[in-house]
Amino acid sequence: xxxxxxxxxxxxxxxxxxxxxxxxxxxxxxxxxxxxxxxxxxxxxxxxxxxxxxxxxxxxxxxxxxxxxxxxxxxxxxxxxxxxxxxxxxxxxxxxxxxxxxxxxxxxxxxxxxxxxxxxxxxxxxxxxxxxxxxxxxxxxxxxx
Ligand code: DQA
Numbered sequence: 001x002x003x004x005x006x007x008x009x010x011x012x013x014x015x016x017x018x019x020x021x022x023x024x025x026x027x028x029x030x031x032x033x034x035x036x037x038x039x040x041x042x043x044x045x046x047x048x049x050x051x052x053x054x055x056x057x058x059x060x061x062x063x064x065x066x067x068x069x070x071x072x073x074x075x076x077x078x079x080x081x082x083x084x085x086x087x088x089x090x091x092x093x094x095x096x097x098x099x100x101x102x103x104x105x106x107x108x109x110x111x112x113x114x115x116x117x118x119x120x121x122x123x124x125x126x127x128x129x130x131x132x133x134x135x136x137x138x139x140x141x142x143x144x145x
Contacts, residue, residue, distance in 0.1 A: 001042075001068035001142040003135065005034060007049040008056060008075030008084075014100075014128075022100050025128035033128075034135055041139040053077055053084065060087035069094045069138045071131070078103075078113045085114040094141040096134045099124035 007027060010017055015026035031047040038045040046067070048059050056077065063070065070093060077084050078099070088095055095118065102125030103110040116122050121137065123130055 001139075002044045002046060002066065003038065003069045003071060003138055003142070004059075004063050004067045005031070005045050005047045005131070005135075006056060006059065006070065006072040006074070007047075008073060008077045009051040011073060011075050012049050012051065023127045030128050030131050034131055037132055037135055041135065043135070043139060043142070045135070053081055057083050057087045060084070061090065064090050067091075067093060068142045069096075071096045071098055071134045071138060072115065072119075073098045073100070074115050078115055079109055081114055085118055088115065088118045094120040094138060096120060096138060097122040098130050098134050100127050100130060101125060 011027055014022055014030070015024055027049060034045050034047065050056050050059070070088070070091060072095065074081065074084055074097070097113065097115045097119040104124065120141065123134060126133055
């Protein structure tokens, strides 16, 4: 099974960006960890980050019928993007929405997600470890566990 791991704007700056909120782990470190974990779980992960809404939409479209699950941290687009939500609606595979921080204890504008209504599950506040937790859960979802 192939799992697409998508990260939105500014997540390429993890490690440097507001470390008190997002932690010190870089996106490369997260992705390398996921690749190792995927091997153990018998999965393949494809990792993609973009600062551009259109590039994320295009990547979600390209994944149509080519992936078995999607883990997405849409970052700021979570709170603004009907386009990403609509692109995800193409898919009939499990979708996990993930946030490093607990968006619900932050500013009110982060409480609204356009993605959660089309996601299978949502998780927030586990930091970088959340990606590993999401992949573990995804392994069960795609294998019918
Ligand atoms: C985020 C939360 C968003 O509100 C924010 O815009 C981000 C990161 C998170 O992972 O906690 O860029 O998605």
